[in-house]
Amino acid sequence: MDPIVSTEAIDFPAQFLELMRQALPNDDDFAAFLAISQRPLRRAIRVNTLKISVTDFLALTTDYPWQLTPVPWCEEGYWVQLNDEQIPLGSYAEHLSGLFYIQEPSSMLPVQALFAAEETPLCLMDMASAPGSKTTQIAAKMANQGLIVANEYAASRVKVLHANISRCGVVNTALTHFDARVFGAALPEQFDAILLDAPCSGEGVIRKDPQAFTHWSLESTEEIAQTQRELLVSAFHALKPGGRLIYSTCTLNTIENQQVIASLSTAFPDAIEVESLASLFPGAEHVVTPEGYLHVFPQRFDSEGFFVASLRKTRGVDPLPHPGFKVGKLPFQPVLAKTQQTVIEQAASIGIQWESSLSLWQRDKELWLFPKPVESLMGKVKFSRLGFRLAEIHNKGYRWHHEAITALATPMATTVELTAEQAAEWYRGRDIYPDTPLPKGECLVSYQQQVLGLVKIINQRIKNSLPRELVRNGPLFN
Structure with a gap:
């Protein structure tokens, strides 16, 4: 779906305006913030390089009734001005087939920060991943290699997450459905990198959703910040020593941003190094804080508001007590080598092929493909979905699953x-x-x-x- 573009006037709570006045002491800057908050948000897309290169996408759409403006911090990102409003962005063929993802440019920043050092993490967690914009962006950065554990707490959003992963041809994910505060204890020091795009008060999304302030209060903001602190501690424990942790929110106040990170630094003063994002992209110097975080107010780039911090875990820390839950027996078995060869040959005959980074598993009459790195995590947590279904076994052969066809067939x-x-x-x-x-x-x-x-x-x-x-x-x- 296209993002909701609001034209409603926004009535800000007085306490929120006080917080913003402290953050924006310059009168002109504060006035610019208030003015842009009443303006519709520009639409934007991110080219999905798992399916098409940026060059080929631009050539394919050169005659389309839109104007594309590059996003300075994401080479796959473009603001879109539609010259013909009859066809929504979500109804273009390129969207339906997963060639692009409708995504606000500010929300592209956390993943850009995650890969800023040109590292290649093999085992990564997206702790609050629905609807999937950042998970699919991460998968593209990883070229579908390695493993992304994509967690979503809200059961109603897991289905949307899976649909977007499937549409974009992502094959290296394992989905979980937990309160992410469990991972620090359940999976200590398992991940090379972690993205915590934390649930927040949503102050930065007011240009597309004026209802973001319906239940806003200083008290609720403090409550949300406490949850964020607990999630951040969990993420820190789940991160390997030497790994990178990106903390981000789509809110503007320092209570949920700088102060949350300060609490983690206080708890682990000798194990955290803040990595400055001042050189992440040309213009980042205009939104970087003294600590090295990015604090993007909407008037800076005519975008949503966002906050991004990059933290490095410099050493191991004492583990948390294990949560003690039972995972249960995995209902899958590895496919025998002889059967594997038959499946591979039959799949190739209709154009389906997969890389050695995926392994073939079976549940009853179903064949599934799992990212190989997930095997070390089996038995430690329960997965709501591992990899994706390849086919069902029938007397006359195999019935290939639509998700596998669109992700793997050429x-x-x-x-x-x-x-x-x-x-x-x-x-x-x-x-x-x-x-x-x-x-x-x-x-x-x-x-x-x-x-x-x-x-x-x-x-x-x-x-x-x-x-x-x-x-x-x-x-x-x-």
């Missing part, structure tokens, strides 16, 4: 390339009747060289196999 000689009109019919869940001859049996269909699914051909008819939950109504890209 166009073949027999692939039917759809026109824009036919692709729109595909996303509407309708069968397609091409005028050109079709291959017999099963084949892949694609659009813009992106595989959309595996279909059956019946009497010159392409039988639509798009899962019902992905069917779109309303205006589409054609």
Whole structure:
């Protein structure tokens, strides 16, 4: 979906204005903050390099009714000015096939900070990951290698997280559904890097959601900050010595930002090093704090407000008591080598291939692909979803899962390339009747060289196999 763009006037609580006045002592700067808070937020996208390069994306969309302005801190990010408002951004073919993600540029900053030192973490945690903007951005930075443990506390948001991961072709994740305060005790010093984009009061998102202040109070802000402190301690314990921890929020007050980090530094004075983000991108010097954090007010870059801090764990610390919960027996078994070879050959015959960083597992008649680094974490915590389903075993072979097709399959000689009109019919869940001859049996269909699914051909008819939950109504890209 496109971000909600607000045109409602915002009535700020008096105590919030007092906090902002302290943070912005310059009269002109404070007035600029108040003025921009009443203006609609610019829309933006991030090109998903797991599926297409930035160069190829720009060439593909060169004639589109939009103007793209580069985001200075993310080479895959662009502000979008639509010249034709009839088709929402979320209804473009490139969005539906995962070529871009609708994401506010400020929220791209934490992942940019996470990889600022050009390190290559193999085992990473996104502690509060829904709806998936940062998880998918991390996966692109990791080129789908290694492991991302993507945690989401709210059960209602786990499904959205999985849908976005699937659409973007991410294959190196394991999803968990926990209060993230458990990880420091359950998985001590397991991760090379951790992103804690903490739940917050949301003061920075007021330009798209004026309801962010409906329940705002100084008391609730203090309560949220206490939760953030506990989450940050958990993240710090789960981080390996030498690892990097990024703490971020989409709020503006120092109570949930600088003061939260100060509490961690007080608790572990000899184990934390703050890494300055002053040179993260040209212009960062305008939003860097004396400590080296980024504190982005919306008037600085005409964006949402955001806060980002980079912390290095310099040594190990005493572990927390183990939470003592029982994980239960994993209902999966590794697939036997002989069976693996058969599966690999059958998959390759329809264009599906995967790298050695994924391993094949089986649950009953289901075949799954897991990121190999997750194997060391099995039995330590319960996963709500490990990797992704590849296929189901049937008497006549394998029924390949749609998620695996769109993530792993590449166009073949027999692939039917759809026109824009036919692709729109595909996303509407309708069968397609091409005028050109079709291959017999099963084949892949694609659009813009992106595989959309595996279909059956019946009497010159392409039988639509798009899962019902992905069917779109309303205006589409054609």
